[in-house]
Amino acid sequence: MGRLRRSRAHHARRDVHRAARTRVRGRDLDQIQLIDLDPKNRAALEAQPLDYERPGLGQHYCVECAKYYETDAALQSHWKSKVHKRRCKALKEPAYTIEDAERAAGLGKEGKRPASTLISAEPMPIDENVVT
Ligand SMILES: [Zn+2]
Numbered sequence: 172m173g174r175l176r177r178s179r180a181h182h183a184r185r186d187v188h189r190a191a192r193t194r195v196r197g198r199d200l201d202q203i204q205l206i207d208l209d210p211k212n213r214a215a216l217e218a219q220p221l222d223y224e225r226p227g228l229g230q231h232y233c234v235e236c237a238k239y240y241e242t243d244a245a246l247q248s249h250w251k252s253k254v255h256k257r258r259c260k261a262l263k264e265p266a267y268t269i270e271d272a273e274r275a276a277g278l279g280k281e282g283k284r285p286a287s288t289l290i291s292a293e294p295m296p297i298d299e300n301v302v303t
Pocket of ligand 1: 234
Protein backbone atom coordinates (compact mmCIF):
# COMPACT_ATOMS: atom_id res chain seq x y z
CA MET A 172 0.00 0.00 0.00
CA GLY A 173 2.38 2.66 1.15
CA ARG A 174 1.71 6.15 2.26
CA LEU A 175 -0.74 8.11 0.21
CA ARG A 176 0.84 11.19 -1.17
CA ARG A 177 -0.67 14.27 0.36
CA SER A 178 -1.08 17.04 -2.10
CA ARG A 179 0.03 20.49 -1.13
CA ALA A 180 2.26 19.25 1.64
CA HIS A 181 4.60 22.20 1.15
CA HIS A 182 2.59 25.33 1.39
CA ALA A 183 4.47 28.39 0.19
CA ARG A 184 7.91 26.90 0.58
CA ARG A 185 9.66 27.60 -2.66
CA ASP A 186 12.89 26.02 -3.78
CA VAL A 187 15.21 28.04 -1.58
CA HIS A 188 18.30 26.06 -2.53
CA ARG A 189 17.84 26.77 -6.19
CA ALA A 190 17.11 30.42 -5.43
CA ALA A 191 20.41 30.70 -3.57
CA ARG A 192 22.52 29.47 -6.46
CA THR A 193 24.97 31.85 -8.04
CA ARG A 194 23.80 30.88 -11.49
CA VAL A 195 20.31 32.20 -10.88
CA ARG A 196 21.30 35.20 -8.83
CA GLY A 197 19.56 38.26 -10.15
CA ARG A 198 20.27 41.89 -9.62
CA ASP A 199 20.17 43.20 -6.10
CA LEU A 200 17.61 45.74 -5.02
CA ASP A 201 20.19 48.48 -4.58
CA GLN A 202 21.58 47.84 -8.06
CA ILE A 203 18.12 48.20 -9.53
CA GLN A 204 17.29 51.22 -7.43
CA LEU A 205 20.49 53.14 -8.07
CA ILE A 206 21.33 52.05 -11.63
CA ASP A 207 18.41 50.46 -13.48
CA LEU A 208 15.65 52.82 -12.41
CA ASP A 209 17.59 55.79 -13.73
CA PRO A 210 15.40 56.98 -16.65
CA LYS A 211 18.24 56.70 -19.15
CA ASN A 212 19.18 53.17 -18.12
CA ARG A 213 15.55 52.20 -17.85
CA ALA A 214 14.85 53.19 -21.43
CA ALA A 215 17.86 51.18 -22.58
CA LEU A 216 16.70 48.13 -20.63
CA GLU A 217 13.18 48.33 -21.97
CA ALA A 218 14.34 48.62 -25.59
CA GLN A 219 16.94 45.90 -25.78
CA PRO A 220 18.23 44.51 -29.05
CA LEU A 221 17.11 41.02 -30.06
CA ASP A 222 19.01 38.53 -27.95
CA TYR A 223 18.56 34.87 -28.80
CA GLU A 224 20.05 33.82 -25.46
CA ARG A 225 17.29 35.44 -23.42
CA PRO A 226 13.69 34.44 -22.89
CA GLY A 227 11.44 36.10 -25.45
CA LEU A 228 14.56 37.37 -27.27
CA GLY A 229 15.04 39.93 -24.48
CA GLN A 230 12.07 41.98 -25.62
CA HIS A 231 9.89 41.73 -22.54
CA TYR A 232 11.90 42.87 -19.54
CA CYS A 233 10.63 43.98 -16.16
CA VAL A 234 13.11 46.55 -14.87
CA GLU A 235 11.93 46.41 -11.27
CA CYS A 236 12.24 42.64 -11.02
CA ALA A 237 15.21 42.32 -13.43
CA LYS A 238 13.40 39.53 -15.20
CA TYR A 239 12.73 38.58 -18.80
CA TYR A 240 9.37 37.35 -20.03
CA GLU A 241 8.50 35.28 -23.05
CA THR A 242 5.62 37.34 -24.30
CA ASP A 243 4.14 40.76 -23.86
CA ALA A 244 1.04 39.20 -22.31
CA ALA A 245 3.18 37.49 -19.70
CA LEU A 246 4.87 40.76 -18.88
CA GLN A 247 1.53 42.57 -18.65
CA SER A 248 0.11 39.98 -16.29
CA HIS A 249 3.33 40.10 -14.29
CA TRP A 250 2.89 43.84 -13.80
CA LYS A 251 -0.47 43.13 -12.21
CA SER A 252 0.90 40.36 -10.01
CA LYS A 253 1.62 40.35 -6.31
CA VAL A 254 5.31 39.57 -6.86
CA HIS A 255 5.81 42.69 -8.93
CA LYS A 256 3.84 44.94 -6.58
CA ARG A 257 5.77 43.63 -3.60
CA ARG A 258 9.00 44.29 -5.45
CA CYS A 259 7.97 47.86 -6.29
CA LYS A 260 7.21 48.47 -2.63
CA ALA A 261 10.62 47.11 -1.64
CA LEU A 262 12.27 49.37 -4.18
CA LYS A 263 10.66 52.43 -2.63
CA GLU A 264 12.58 51.79 0.57
CA PRO A 265 15.94 53.56 0.69
CA ALA A 266 18.81 51.47 -0.61
CA TYR A 267 21.14 49.77 1.83
CA THR A 268 24.39 51.67 1.49
CA ILE A 269 27.93 51.21 2.75
CA GLU A 270 27.21 53.97 5.28
CA ASP A 271 24.34 51.90 6.67
CA ALA A 272 26.60 48.88 6.97
CA GLU A 273 29.27 50.88 8.76
CA ARG A 274 26.72 52.42 11.08
CA ALA A 275 25.39 48.96 11.89
CA ALA A 276 28.93 47.87 12.70
CA GLY A 277 29.42 50.90 14.94
CA LEU A 278 31.74 52.69 12.55
CA GLY A 279 29.35 55.40 11.46
CA LYS A 280 29.87 59.08 12.09
CA GLU A 281 26.81 59.30 14.34
CA GLY A 282 27.79 56.16 16.30
CA LYS A 283 28.03 56.19 20.05
CA ARG A 284 31.76 55.60 19.98
CA PRO A 285 33.75 58.85 20.03
CA ALA A 286 36.20 59.44 17.22
CA SER A 287 39.18 59.44 19.58
CA THR A 288 38.88 55.71 20.29
CA LEU A 289 38.86 55.01 16.58
CA ILE A 290 42.03 57.00 16.05
CA SER A 291 43.86 55.44 19.01
CA ALA A 292 43.01 51.93 17.85
CA GLU A 293 45.77 50.10 16.02
CA PRO A 294 45.29 50.25 12.28
CA MET A 295 45.07 46.92 10.54
CA PRO A 296 48.58 45.94 9.44
CA ILE A 297 48.75 45.47 5.71
CA ASP A 298 50.24 42.08 5.02
CA GLU A 299 52.39 42.44 1.97
CA ASN A 300 53.52 38.83 1.96
CA VAL A 301 50.16 37.38 1.01
CA VAL A 302 51.01 37.11 -2.67
CA THR A 303 54.45 35.58 -3.03
ZN1 LIG B 1 8.17 43.12 -12.17
